[in-house]
Amino acid sequence: MTGFERDLLDLLPRLRRFARSLTLDVADADDLCQLALERALKAESQWAEGTRLDSWMYRIIRNCWIDELRSRRRRGESVAIDAAGFDLPDAADRQIEARIELTNVDRAMAALPPEQREVIALVLVEGLAYREAAELLDLPMGTITSRLVRGRQALMDILGERA
Amino acid sequence: MSDEEIMAYVDGEMPPLERLRFEKRLRSDPALAESVRRHRALADSITGHFAPVAEAPVPERLAALVAQHSNVIALPVKPPAKKSYAGIAAAMAAALVAGVMVGQQLPDADRSPIADRAGVLVANGDLAEALNQQLASSPSGAYRIGVSFPSGQNGTLCRTFSGPGGAGIGCREAAGWTVRRYVAGSGSEGGVYRQAGSAEAAIMGQAQDMMTGEPLDATAERRARDSKWQAVGK
Numbered sequence: 001m002t003g004f005e006r007d008l009l010d011l012l013p014r015l016r017r018f019a020r021s022l023t024l025d026v027a028d029a030d031d032l033c034q035l036a037l038e039r040a041l042k043a044e045s046q047w048a049e050g051t052r053l054d055s056w057m058y059r060i061i062r063n064c065w066i067d068e069l070r071s072r073r074r075r076g077e078s079v080a081i082d083a084a085g086f087d088l089p090d091a092a093d094r095q096i097e098a099r100i101e102l103t104n105v106d107r108a109m110a111a112l113p114p115e116q117r118e119v120i121a122l123v124l125v126e127g128l129a130y131r132e133a134a135e136l137l138d139l140p141m142g143t144i145t146s147r148l149v150r151g152r153q154a155l156m157d158i159l160g161e162r163a
Numbered sequence: 164m165s166d167e168e169i170m171a172y173v174d175g176e177m178p179p180l181e182r183l184r185f186e187k188r189l190r191s192d193p194a195l196a197e198s199v200r201r202h203r204a205l206a207d208s209i210t211g212h213f214a215p216v217a218e219a220p221v222p223e224r225l226a227a228l229v230a231q232h233s234n235v236i237a238l239p240v241k242p243p244a245k246k247s248y249a250g251i252a253a254a255m256a257a258a259l260v261a262g263v264m265v266g267q268q269l270p271d272a273d274r275s276p277i278a279d280r281a282g283v284l285v286a287n288g289d290l291a292e293a294l295n296q297q298l299a300s301s302p303s304g305a306y307r308i309g310v311s312f313p314s315g316q317n318g319t320l321c322r323t324f325s326g327p328g329g330a331g332i333g334c335r336e337a338a339g340w341t342v343r344r345y346v347a348g349s350g351s352e353g354g355v356y357r358q359a360g361s362a363e364a365a366i367m368g369q370a371q372d373m374m375t376g377e378p379l380d381a382t383a384e385r386r387a388r389d390s391k392w393q394a395v396g397k
Binding site: 001005008009012013014016017020021029030033034037038041042103105106109120123124125127129130145146148149152153155156159 | 166167
């Protein structure tokens with residue numbers, strides 16, 4: 001087994017956790033991981049050795065997830081993706097998750113627009129520094145912090161952590 | 164204090180000096196302390212909710228996806244700048260990991276099907292002969308040729324082959340037929356390698372990924388052989 005593959009195997013538990021926090025569904029999360037792994041194994045030559053494999057993989061997972069949300073939207077399922085980008089907050093995709101029995105935290109996460117959910121997932125679930133999340137998502141720091149503030153606010157409202 | 168500052172404090176993102184000031188204020192401001200508590204509680208419940216996913220065993224199908232991929236070895240395409248024994252050792256180690264016979268055969272450069280030439284693994288002996296002469300339509304000898312196809316920007320011609328040890332892809336370059344991929348086959352070492360026919364299947368998949376043009380039909384294959392496997396250009 002190559003070093004690249006060994007490192008991928010080591011990363012798998014964290015990648016599954018990240019995928020779960022994006023999809024909020026056990027089966028969807030592992031399907032997403034599978035898709036991302038296939039993409040990564042094919043694109044191994046594009047990974048610059050010496051750079052962080054975890055960030056590279058998070059990015060692939062995140063991109064696969066956006067593709068999935070887009071195609072769900074094309075299929076007529078309501079998902080909060082705007083054609084112009086990923087920016088317009090619209091939590092319509094909560095309806096997808098509403099079909100499933102969700103815990104409170106899952107439900108709260110599901111209510112976030114995808115672009116807030118991914119920042120919450122990277123920082124609170126995966127423990128990335130703001131700067132790392134900004135680089136990974138190719139966004140300015142200010143955008144990261146404002147999405148974090150809004151995302152947290154919404155989570156607190158739903159989970160009743162706000163007075 | 165803004166939500167942004169409270170959040171930065173809770174996330175450990177506040178610069179040291181600001182942090183000191185913040186903590187000083189925290190001691191005398193119960194409302195601020197309460198906000199910090201709420202932010203912490205939220206962060207903890209989100210982190211804690213997903214943490215078990217990373218503790219759980221990884222499903223077999225995901226681990227296998229990565230592990231099985233390694234049955235196919237990508238041998239170095241470019242020769243090292245100078246003869247590097249470390250490079251050769253690495254290639255040998257990679258070969259051995261997948262149970263390929265190549266590793267053991269490397270030292271005996273005259274008789275092994277794959278030889279090391281200055282750090283590049285090149286087809287040798289019968290294998291080189293098969294790659295040079297044999298057509299897919301007329302198998303003979305120990306090796307069978309599968310598909311021939313152009314690869315890379317220069318349209319370098321590559322051919323898949325299978326033989327007693329496994330299956331692989333050789334590409335015609337200045338040094339000869341460099342072996343770009345090799346997968347251990349079945350039948351060797353008392354059934355240790357159970358991938359059986361999957362070696363050829365894996366190699367066909369790899370060939371598809373490497374193709375930069377249509378695979379050669381019988382006529383084109385013959386013509387390519389007669390012109391000594393010159394790259395087809397692009």
